Amino acid sequence: MSVPWKIRIRGLRKEFVAGRRVIAALDGIDLEVAEGEFVCLVGPSGCGKTTLLRILAGLEKPTAGTIEVAGSDPARPLQAMVFQEQSVFPWMTVRRNIGYGLALRRVPRAERERIVDHYLDLVGLTPFADAYPHQLSGGMKQRVSVARAFAVDPEILLMDEPFAALDEQNKLLLAEELLRLWEANRKTVLYVTHSIDEAIHLADRIVVFTASPGRIKAEVPVAIPRHRDLDTLRGHPAYAAAYQRVWQALRDEVLAARRHEERERVAGRR
Numbered sequence: 511m512s513v514p515w516k517i518r519i520r521g522l523r524k525e526f527v528a529g530r531r532v533i534a535a536l537d538g539i540d541l542e543v544a545e546g547e548f549v550c551l552v553g554p555s556g557c558g559k560t561t562l563l564r565i566l567a568g569l570e571k572p573t574a575g576t577i578e579v580a581g582s583d584p585a586r587p588l589q590a591m592v593f594q595e596q597s598v599f600p601w602m603t604v605r606r607n608i609g610y611g612l613a614l615r616r617v618p619r620a621e622r623e624r625i626v627d628h629y630l631d632l633v634g635l636t637p638f639a640d641a642y643p644h645q646l647s648g649g650m651k652q653r654v655s656v657a658r659a660f661a662v663d664p665e666i667l668l669m670d671e672p673f674a675a676l677d678e679q680n681k682l683l684l685a686e687e688l689l690r691l692w693e694a695n696r697k698t699v700l701y702v703t704h705s706i707d708e709a710i711h712l713a714d715r716i717v718v719f720t721a722s723p724g725r726i727k728a729e730v731p732v733a734i735p736r737h738r739d740l741d742t743l744r745g746h747p748a749y750a751a752a753y754q755r756v757w758q759a760l761r762d763e764v765l766a767a768r769r770h771e772e773r774e775r776v777a778g779r780r
């Protein structure tokens with residue numbers, strides 16, 4: 511049976527208990543993401559974006575509500591996650607890092623090598639296939655992480671500020687490469703970023719969260735055709751409109767998050 515959504519979230523609430531305090535991280539999240547859609551999540555610090563990805567990755571349990579991921583093929587992993595911090599294995603070569611998930615899934619060696627070669631080529635790391643992570647730049651290591659996530663062909667891809675630690679120019683290049691990969695292989699992606707610019711570059715739809723506890727404040731479709739080219743993107747009339755809508759929704763929430771953090775500081779909880 512086919513469903514119109516790939517991810518469906520209903521009434522999601524997540525609380526954490528820290529000592530005698532209960533922290534509500536997410537509250538009343540309802541969200542549907544279509545198959546092959548690229549959705550960016552933006553919101554003030556601490557609004558629960560990472561928590562939402564971790565719940566989708568099965569690393570946290572919701573306090574209330576439901577999360578469903580429509581799986582089309584039981585042989586494929588449900589999700590793969592790419593984190594901000596470099597999560598490549600330092601003792602493995604680039605080739606073995608990219609093939610790691612495939613080896614875990616016992617994909618036969620010849621098939622594994624074929625897939626790894628394909629992604630090495632797509633992320634431009636073929637000449638570095640036998641290098642170790644300490645021989646690579648930060649941007650190259652993140653390319654390895656992204657290639658590893660695509661290589662296992664997950665139903666959905668969860669990306670938590672994957673390029674945040676990189677300098678601006680590398681961030682732009684990596685975002686372009688990610689789009690190239692995604693356009694060749696339209697996965698359903700949930701991508702967390704603090705950058706409105708990056709969100710408009712990447713997303714079909716931007717979901718703006720409120721300050722903690724995170725609720726959905728606005729959903730902004732990005733009506734800019736693909737293939738999006740950085741040279742012309744910012745001059746597109748829909749760019750300014752999307753930027754303004756996201757920033758208007760976000761501004762008050764960032765201020766609210768800042769006030770909350772100041773109160774916590776005064777109370778000595780930070």
Ligand SMILES: Nc1ncnc2c1ncn2[C@@H]1O[C@H](COP(=O)(O)OP(=O)(O)OP(=O)(O)O)[C@@H](O)[C@H]1O
Pocket residue numbers: 526527528533534535553554555556557558559560561562722
């Ligand atoms: N394991 C935990 N125990 C207690 N509180 C937690 C835990 N994980 C997250 N929180 C709290 O839940 C809230 C949401 O955190 P989360 O990291 O999901 O926010 P975020 O939007 O990803 O923030 P940032 O943009 O700064 O990365 C925060 O108040 C955080 O302190």
